[in-house]
Amino acid sequence: MAAAAVASLFGAVLRDRRNRGVVVPAAVQDLAARSIEQSRGPDYEVVLNALPLGVVLAASDGSVIFRNRVAVSVVGLRHVDLLVEAAVDRLIRQTFDTAEAKTERLELFGPPPRVLIVSTVELADGFCLAVIEDISERSRIDSVRTDFVANISHELKTPVGALSILAETLQGEADPAVIAHLSSQMIKEAHRMSDTIDDLLELSKIELDAPLRQNNIDLGALVREAAERHARTAAAGGVTIATDVPEARFVVTGDRIQLLSAASNLIDNAIKYSEPGDTVSVRLYREPGKLVISVEDEGIGIPPADLDRIFERFYRVDKARGRGTGGTGLGLSIVRHIMANHGGEVNVASQEGEGSSFRLILPVQIGDNQ
DSSP, X not given: OOHHHHHXXXXXXXXXXXXXXXXXXXXXXXXXXXXXXXXXXXXXHHHHHHSSSXXXXXOTTSOEEEEOHHHHHHXXXXXXXXXXXXXXXXXXXXXXXXXXOEEEXXXXXXXXXXXXXXXXXXXXXXXXXXXXXXOHXXXXXXXXXXXXXXXXXXXXXXXXXXXXXXXXXXXXXOOHHHXXXXXXXXXXXXXXXXXXXXXXXXXXXXXXXXXXXXXEEEHHHHHHHHHHHTHHHHHHTTOEEEEEOOSSOBEEEEEHHHHHHHHHHHHHHXXXXXXXXXXXXXXXXXXXXXEEEEEEOOXXXXXXXXXXXXXXXXXXXXXXXXXXXXXOSOHHHXXXXXXXXXXXXXXXXXXXXXXXXXXXXXXXXGOOBO
């Protein structure tokens, strides 16, 4: 590779990154400056291979002269290699034909899903530079933030509207009994708003992949605590919680707060969709290579058509009942993300009119039983 071509290449990379507001570390700039000064091919390749961008250099006939390591790895991604290669070739041809810089956003559905920005620019030496930037993580975070704003705006409309109507009605009311009833309804709507915001914040934090607070967790103690948290609510509704937790300790490594939240959400849901006299059974047991927390109820069950959608945010099988019991429609979505964070899964079996059984499955590899 000609030293002049590589020098032009790296200079263009730096200019491109600065123009797009991307910070180039001082150490990399110093190394680039030394390489350009010395005009030695191997030095440039070291620098280019250290970049977190894919870099491709093509000659005027479209033939590729150089690819750095990131470009090679991106083009070699399973399921997307042909798409990325085709986009790079197409933009290089267009740049040579029009003498204009080109940019294209590629959304690749994977797995795993990826978002790439491919940019091309013609260099003075008769070469074309293509830069491939992986913005998957940035795009994912932006999507989570956008979803959070959209969801909270949508979900708070109902309680805010209800509070407004209740307040207007209360304003001209003199009957103490009516005032007490309206006040009680206002408190209920305020709690609903608070619960929705709390659940949205928890879900967004989990989706943003906040670092797990890794600790050794006694899973038996965690299951008992989750059941005890809901004992009073269950008793008030005439529902019995039956726990079956072995005396042997099952110790796993994970985020205790998240796993407790997952178990609590399932128990809470089971109680909400149960009738007086029903029993919610909470068990901890071991299967080959797995530790399982199961929560079974004798409630209304889930129609087969809804089973594939119950883990979507804000999805409710019985919308009227879900809102009536104070549910936000976020609990199962939170559970699914927590289990994914721990390399586990959540599944459900249900018979309409007979009840549902949810299972939190943790791989034994994340910890050992003692």
